[in-house]
Amino acid sequence: MTSTLTRENGQGPAEVVSIERLRVRYGDTLAVDNVSLSINRGEIFGILGPNGAGKTTTVECVGGLRRPDEGQIRVLGLEVPRHRKKLRTQVGIQLQASELPDKLRVGEAVDLFASFYRDAREPDELLERLGLEDKRQTRFVNLSGGQRQRLSIALALVGRPQLAILDELTTGLDPGARRETWKLIEGVRDQGVTVILVTHFMEEAEYLCDRVALLHHGRVIAVDTPAGLASGAGQRLSFRPRGALDPAALRALPGVSAVRSEDGRIEVAGGGDLVAAVMELLVSRGVVPLETRLEQSSLEDAFMQMTAGADAEALEGDAR
């Protein structure tokens, strides 16, 4: 089919999902507050945030499972939820906490979902890639949490979707299975499928995502590549000082955002020329740094800083 060819060549419009000024209310609370995002063909786009940030609600709107109160969503050029039926053949969804009938066997479940699509993946091949080939005859109720999760991923991918929405992809998986699942998702992306990944695992987002959006209290507080976000959070320099050193002097340095001292170790976090500034101060005070360690901030550091920053702003706003 031509549509398949263009899809796999990565042609066609670059924007697969566009969300504009999305708002969803649950009673009095605003679960999603003015979220706008644009997701491109062939990328793995991560939606990150703590519990209750509005991640699941946002992707449920994209999947046509929930009606937004305000805002516009287009998926593959079609408006959601108006065209949700047309999109069912092209969007595969892995829902959080969605179960199958207890006595349904793994093989039957994949065969069943494969029968819903015209050009479905080969069930056996899919089960093998997800490490479920020995479980074909096992009933859903007898699967472990990780096996259920992998089956749910299989069902989301069996219809060869152009867009896969995966909510809490690897929750409940052991580290080995998690890595395997990541490889599978990378493989899916390499075939030209766009993936929206909801997660609260920073490591997962760092490994898999081409871009991530940080959600906090229903708002987007940042959109960037994982590396871009992490570098914004700067570095951490830690050492054991030989000689007396007042942490206040370190705090006064330009670019330093935080200083902690614990068990005789001092940790300085910040951006800019952090290392040069700290070393210069130590030399001028005659302090020798021992056991020096320098770490690049991770996505997690960036995330903590940004959510703390957003909370502080909100507090200030309330105080005013």
Added chain:
Amino acid sequence: MSAHADTPALVRLTPGRSQGFRTLLQTELKLFVREPILLFWGLAFPVVLLLVLGVAGPKQPERALGDVKFIVVYTPVVMMLMLTVLSLSALPAALASYRDKGYLRRLSTTPVGALRLLAAQIVIDLALEAVAVVLILVIARFAFSVPLPQQFGGFLLAIALTISAMLGFGVVIAAVAPSQRVAAGIGSLLLFPLMFFAGLWVPQAEMGSGLRDVSHFTPLGAAAPAVQNAIAGHWPGSVHLLVLAAYAVVLCALAVRFFRWDR
């Protein structure tokens, strides 16, 4: 790449949905067969009950029963028991559990949609109920010489209305029950009054006239005499048919109005 790379284009172009519905139906049937307790109460138990009543009950027509044989009175009652267990226990428990698990929601994101799962459940129930009705008629005919329905059109109409009312009732229970357990409980609890009025414990002919009048305004209390009349060769009474039709319309409308796809 494609699993169907070597199949002709025409085959690939057949809509996935009808294929999907067929597989959904087969899968639901397999799942149903894996619930032996439903098959027992829905099919095996009523058959055994009919056999016991036929063998142990009085053989001669009885004045108290309106000069008809005991087994002739009980054949439609046992039929009602089957229809009720299948519609009021099996169907709501399955639907409520599928909703609680998020399975209906999951299916609503596929091209097949959740409505087709409801349809598959109802098709299976209808088929089983048709089998149940035929089974009872055949056993009653060949084991106990109960005639096959002489007024066949009236019989079909009465059965069709009864099944519609009971299936509608089943979906309403699934809609109002917060969980599978509660759905199954409501279904079993309702079985007793419904079957009482149908005459399972006291035949309608032996009820006091006041109680009998009340029973004729309950769904199964109207259905049992309607079916009994049709078996005897009379067109079912229009009051019975109207009562059944009213229940069928109201319950199906409530079912459509209140059924929830989501937790």
